[in-house]
Amino acid sequence: MKTTARVAALVCSSALILAGCGERSDDSNASGSETPTASESTSEAPKEDHPDYKACMVSDSGGFDDKSFNQTSYAGLQNAEENLGVKTAEVESNAPTEFADNINALVKQNCNSITTVGFLLGDATLAAAKKNKKVNFSIVDFAYDKAPANLKGLTFNTAEPAFLAGYLAAAKSETGVVGTFGGLNIPTVTIFMTGFVQGVEKFNEDEGADVKVIGWDPESQKGSFTNDFESKTKGQSSAEEMITQGADIIFPVAGPAGLGGLQAAQDNDVWGIWVDTDGCVSAEEYCDVLLTSVMKGMDVAVEEAIRAGANDEFDNEVYVGTLDNGGVALAPYGPNADIDDELDATIQDLRQQIIDGEITVG
Numbered sequence: 400m401k402t403t404a405r406v407a408a409l410v411c412s413s414a415l416i417l418a419g420c421g422e423r424s425d426d427s428n429a430s431g432s433e434t435p436t437a438s439e440s441t442s443e444a445p446k447e448d449h450p451d452y453k454a455c456m457v458s459d460s461g462g463f464d465d466k467s468f469n470q471t472s473y474a475g476l477q478n479a480e481e482n483l484g485v486k487t488a489e490v491e492s493n494a495p496t497e498f499a500d501n502i503n504a505l506v507k508q509n510c511n512s513i514t515t516v517g518f519l520l521g522d523a524t525l526a527a528a529k530k531n532k533k534v535n536f537s538i539v540d541f542a543y544d545k546a547p548a549n550l551k552g553l554t555f556n557t558a559e560p561a562f563l564a565g566y567l568a569a570a571k572s573e574t575g576v577v578g579t580f581g582g583l584n585i586p587t588v589t590i591f592m593t594g595f596v597q598g599v600e601k602f603n604e605d606e607g608a609d610v611k612v613i614g615w616d617p618e619s620q621k622g623s624f625t626n627d628f629e630s631k632t633k634g635q636s637s638a639e640e641m642i643t644q645g646a647d648i649i650f651p652v653a654g655p656a657g658l659g660g661l662q663a664a665q666d667n668d669v670w671g672i673w674v675d676t677d678g679c680v681s682a683e684e685y686c687d688v689l690l691t692s693v694m695k696g697m698d699v700a701v702e703e704a705i706r707a708g709a710n711d712e713f714d715n716e717v718y719v720g721t722l723d724n725g726g727v728a729l730a731p732y733g734p735n736a737d738i739d740d741e742l743d744a745t746i747q748d749l750r751q752q753i754i755d756g757e758i759t760v761g
Contacts, residue, residue: 572648
């Protein structure tokens with residue numbers, strides 16, 4: 400179990416940003432993350448002014464305050480308003496049955512660009528794009544084999560940083576058992592879990608160890624799921640069950656439900672690893688038990704898609720965020736993680752091997 404004494408986490412503002420290496424004010428080692436923040440990506444360019452362009456967004460059912468992928472994507476819309484001078488509008492979804500109606504409501508508001516957030520909006524977004532060819536559509540966490548000219552997928556190879564998180568977890572585990580669970584058994588969730596398992600397997604191979612992962616089997620594609628992204632109680636229950644099985648590190652991939660996993664980690668003095676954004680920023684109340692977070696730069700991708708539309712440069716080429724282009728990253732280590740220089744150097748070496756194609760993940 401985790402023996403490092405908890406101390407007050409020294410973190411920056413709780414406003415949601417994707418923290419790059421060294422941005423968080425703490426004494427932890429940096430993990431070598433090079434993911435640009437939205438503020439970094441836009442501050443280098445002159446501000447634009449597109450007052451006649453209206454950019455809009457529809458959330459998944461987790462809402463824009465989920466401290467995860469909806470909130471990070473929404474930050475991209477807010478940044479576009481500030482940096483591009485566009486008008487904005489948004490609609491929160493409470494259930495999947497609302498997706499199509501919410502998209503259509505924004506079409507009726509004369510939105511020039513509509514971004515939908517999440518894999519589950521794939522069908523509704525495609526139908527709307529085909530019907531409304533003059534509107535630019537972008538969708539976070541989905542790609543199509545043949546997308547219409549006005550529909551762009553924004554995807555992220557989160558298996559890459561999750562691999563690094565898995566290796567780190569295996570190295571830090573004292574019980575030899577680590578756990579992961581998801582919200583739903585869908586590709587944008589299981590890609591994290593598969594990368595995590597592969598990272599643990601790499602550690603076992605390198606060190607002759609036998610760290611076990613409970614909660615996900617990439618071979619059978621079966622594992623532990625809360626079957627929603629909203630219930631913190633379900634997430635807490637899933638994590639507590641894993642902790643009773645010996646897991647001393649919990650990796651929830653379940654949006655707001657995953658916060659229950661971090662609560663269980665905090666209550667039981669074990670480690671947690673967060674997803675989508677730097678948990679020490681977006682969920683700072685759990686920073687003291689975080690080893691790191693697996694981040695994806697959804698805010699940057701969303702803003703860039705809106706910028707392309709406003710400048711008449713929109714295309715349907717799928718965006719894929721990777722470690723190489725900075726679209727995904729491992730967050731700085733948590734303030735109590737106590738990662739020694741040797742382990743940090745190994746993580747950096749593995750990161751470079753993935754970028755160079757020497758290690759294939761996913």
